[in-house]
Amino acid sequence: MDPRRLALIRSGSDRQVRSTGTGYLIAPRLVLTARHVLVDGDTGALWPVTSVRLGHPVEGATTRTSAALLWEHPEGLDVALLLLEEASQLPGTVRWGCPTGKAPLPYEGLGFPRAAAGETRDAEHLRGFLPPLSGAMNRYVLDQDPAPAPGVDGKNAWGGASGTAIFCDDDLLVGVVVQEALAYGARRLHALPARSFLGDAAFAAHLAEHTGTPPGLTPLGRVRPPEARPVGERTPAEAELTPALTRLLPDPIVRAAHTRELARELGYDTDGYAPSLADLAALLAAHPRALASLGASLAPQAAEDPSFRARLTALFLQARVLGCGSLLSLREYEGLLDLLRGLSKEQPTLLSRAAREALRYGVLPEALARPHLAEDDLDEVIEGLEALTDSQGVPEGTPPVPGLLRLVEYVAAASDAAVGAGLRAWSSETAGRLGIHIGALGERRADAAEWARRPASxxxxxxxxxxxxxxxxxxxxxxxxxxxxxxxxxxxxxxxxxxxxxxxxxxxxxxxxxxxxxxxxxxxxxxxxxxxxxxxxxxxxxxxxxxxxxxxxxxxxxxxxxxxxxxxxxPELSEYVTDRQDAQRHRWKHGRSVALVTDPTCGNRTQLAHLLQTDHRDTAQVVLHGPADQRASWLLLCLALGVPVVLWDRDAVSYEDADKLRALRPSGPPDELPERVRNFRSRSHAHPGPAWARPSLVWEPEGRYPEPEPLELRDPLKGTQAS
CATH class of the missing domain: 3.30.420 (Nucleotidyltransferase; domain 5)
Known part of the structure; x- marks a missing residue:
């Protein structure tokens, strides 16, 4: 990674910068970046003006030049090449890499996130670990070490970092940052792998033209296990896990053997590896699935020795408090992925349906709210559900049932015999390793079977x-x-x-x-x-x-x-008007056939209240015509007096605008009114013009909807572009 090749990209119009992002100079006139940095997010059109500032301020003077889009991916991947108007004096190009193993790789990059902005955009040194087993075909996961606070102002903390080139093994460019994973509180980014666009013929041709050689990929696979740092530099997790590990595995020879086997299973190169107790703590803190994988290897001993099981459980509880480690071991995670991959192709809606029923009161990953669950979304779903419990009771002294296991049981119950048997076998084995009571798992399995037999409402x-x-x-x-x-x-x-x-x-x-x-x-x-x-x-x-x-x-x-x-x-008005819901029920029961259409004889708010409490005390529907400055108070009056259906034209100024709603047959049968309004809105959109009304329709239900919950900004689950 060469700081002199860092690029600050600004796009917009002649008068205003509308988008800020990051890029990296990969040839004297070529800058690699994320495509969305260059386009208007509302229209998808390219911004007409793009400028580039090359260099890092601490490396000396920076240079500025204009740029134009040279290449974008033919299949719509979020990557682009900019052609600089003026060539840089930096010679050469970059080397490209591709992770091939299982072990997390240290990475670094330089970007311009919004969180680092002062009076100007300051550069931020991104660094952390890239776990190759997380992510998808066209998505790397970047677990960021120093991370800003989530964007409490509604904006992305990492906005502006899109386009950052990500390097592993010092100088191998492996990907480009494209998105912030908001579910992880600004601690995780997503990157587009270099292997996903290097194979494009046009990209390779541009690079060969400007550098003299086409791009080639260097595999990155042999990674050494993390080693313990000096005592004063160790993380709190490493320091606090050490005593529990000593109690669990007091024999240094046995402990070292388990550590070597664990590192080998996680994909590290263990040739000549002689781990100490501190090295084991470092390994558990560095790899998210290391602790669960260690627990899986120790499960047979825990099953035979209750005191060993207690020490192992204590280690898991302490690790949970420290935020260290995932629920599933590496083998369990890979096994579940394999089971669900085929299922997501054959029944792409099943996992989402089962999750909404099995985890009805949990906050689900965003992918489970989509029409179809793609194979690339499975890792996000599994990781997002690993921290959830199913909230139901368990026998005293036993661990809670993870929400993920409950979901697997529901999916198994709704699958064919062979797939269901495989999922239940996985669930039983994982539950046994976690110490889940057999009766607790059996209850979830019975609930799942009952749900699968019941026709969906x-x-x-x-x-x-x-x-x-x-x-x-x-x-x-x-x-x-x-x-x-x-x-x-x-x-x-x-x-x-x-x-x-x-x-x-x-x-x-x-x-x-x-x-x-x-x-x-x-x-x-x-x-x-x-x-x-x-x-x-x-x-x-x-x-x-x-x-x-x-x-x-x-x-x-x-x-x-x-x-x-x-x-x-x-529904908020019912908190202030105690008999409002009773009035709504009465009007629904007795007033469907009558509508009150306001006209000049209604006069004012007091006269409208008189009508609704006398001649129209049963009326279920009101059509509001009249002065725009009085309509808001009239609307609240109607709703407070229990009128369940109120229609008005948002653009109406006076009674003279009443004819604009005539095509809706506003005083017709109320049960047909929502569909008439939809058709009206569709026609007005297809044939725009000043003669159309802009109808608003309040429809209070005869029954009760789920009570609204306080809507507070928490750790969001929706990944968005980092710029």
């Missing part, structure tokens, strides 16, 4: 709860999405704990959730009904006009209100 409504994120500078919302089924049971989608979202991002999450729900057995084909739960201030939101973007290259995008029946709900 179709989704009747998708509920999206919104709260404005007041801490964000731009328009952002905290979201929670719930699937409400015909039998009344809710399925909470992971968005409760996600970062705040722009309207476009919230719309995309909603579309993904609806698509996943439509794939469930017995769901059938129908236009989904989306209820948007808001507070009083949110009743003015034009949520139905939020656009998630085009779903693919062939179908044009449209607002969510044109695709789904989108209605508003404001």
């Amino acid at each position: 179709p989704v009747s409504r998708v509920v999206m709860e919104l709260r404005r994120d007041e801490s964000a500078a731009d328009e952002r919302y905290r979201c929670r999405i719930v699937l409400v089924r015909m039998d009344g049971t809710p399925s909470v989608i992971h968005e409760a704990d996600s970062s705040s979202k722009t309207p476009e991002e919230a719309a995309r999450c909603l579309r993904a959730t609806v698509a996943a729900a439509k794939k469930e057995p017995g769901q059938g084909y129908h236009v989904p009904w989306v209820t948007v739960v808001v507070d009083r201030s949110g009743l003015h939101l034009a949520v139905d006009e939020w656009e998630p973007g085009a779903p693919n290259d062939f179908v044009p995008g449209q607002p969510i209100g044109a695709e789904y029946r989108v209605t508003l709900s404001c």
Whole structure:
């Protein structure tokens, strides 16, 4: 890694920088970066102006030049080559590498993250470990050593680091940073492997033209086990694990043998390796699956010796407190991946369906809310679920049942005989190694079998709860999405704990959730009904006009209100009006056939209240026409008095605008109104013009939806681009 080749990339217009990212000079005129640094995230179009500042400030003077896009990946991978207007004086090119083993590799890189920004963008030295067994075909995982606090302002802490070149073994470029994994609290990044784009003929041709030689990959496989540092430099985990390891394995010869075998299993080169007690602690602290793998090798002894089992359990508990180690051993992790890979191809919706039922009250990884679970998502799912328990009771003195094991039992119950048998065998063996009581696992297995026999209750409504994120500078919302089924049971989608979202991002999450729900057995084909739960201030939101973007290259995008029946709900008012729900039930029962359409005779708020409490005390539907400055108070009055269906035109100024809603037949049967509104929104989107109304519809349900939960920003689960 050469600091002189570091590139700060700024893209935007002639007047304003709109995107900042990182790059690396790989030839005198070529800079490697992430493609999304160069494009408008809203439109996908390239920014018209891109400038590059080459060099690291501590290495001396930097140079500035303009640049243009030279190459992008033909299959849409997030990588690009910039052609500099002025060539750098630095000769030569870079060497490329590809991890091939199992052991985590130390890595480093230089980038310009938002968290390191002062008056200018300061460089940050990225460093940590790259575990080759995490990630996917086109994704490396980077466990970052020094990490900023998560972006509490709604922005990514690592924003600006996209495009950072990642090096292993001092000078082998192995990948390019493209994304921050927000689920890990800014401690993890994702990188695009160099092997995924070096094989592209156009890329190789450009590199050969500018350097004289095509790129070649050097394998990286033989990694030495981590060795203990001097006492004063050891991590707290290393220092605190040492006494427990001494109690567990007091014989130095036996301990060294276990350490060598563990290192060999984890993929390290153990030739001449003579580990000490401190080396074992360093190994356990460095490799996330080392502790569980050690436990698996010691399981036979623990099964025969209760006192040894107690010492081993004490080590696991201490490691959990220290945040050291994963649930699964390397062999268990690889075994589960193998079992689930084929399943994700044959039944891509099964894992998501089973997770929403088995872990109904847990916060699930984002991949489980998508319509299909891809093979590349399996590692994220497994790692995301390893820390969850299933929250049900266990016999006293036994460990809690991991949520991952409960999920595996549910997936096994819904799979064919051969796959189910393999998954249950894996679950039994893993539970035995963890010390899970056989009765506790049996209860989960019985629950899973009962669920698999029970016909799935179709989704009747998708509920999206919104709260404005007041801490964000731009328009952002905290979201929670719930699937409400015909039998009344809710399925909470992971968005409760996600970062705040722009309207476009919230719309995309909603579309993904609806698509996943439509794939469930017995769901059938129908236009989904989306209820948007808001507070009083949110009743003015034009949520139905939020656009998630085009779903693919062939179908044009449209607002969510044109695709789904989108209605508003404001349960917050029931906290202030104690008899509101009773009034709603009464109006639903007696007032479906009558609608109150306001006109000049309503006069004012007092006269409207008189009508709703006398002649229209049973009315279930109100169409609000009238002065725009009074509409907000009239709307709250209607809702407070228990009117469950209220329709109005957001653009209406006075009673003279009433005709714009006439095409909706606003006073027609209320049960058909949400679909009429959806069709109206679809027509107005397809044929835009000033004559259309912008209808808003409040529809309070006859039953009760799941109670809204406090929406707080926690460690988010949605990976986003780091720039």
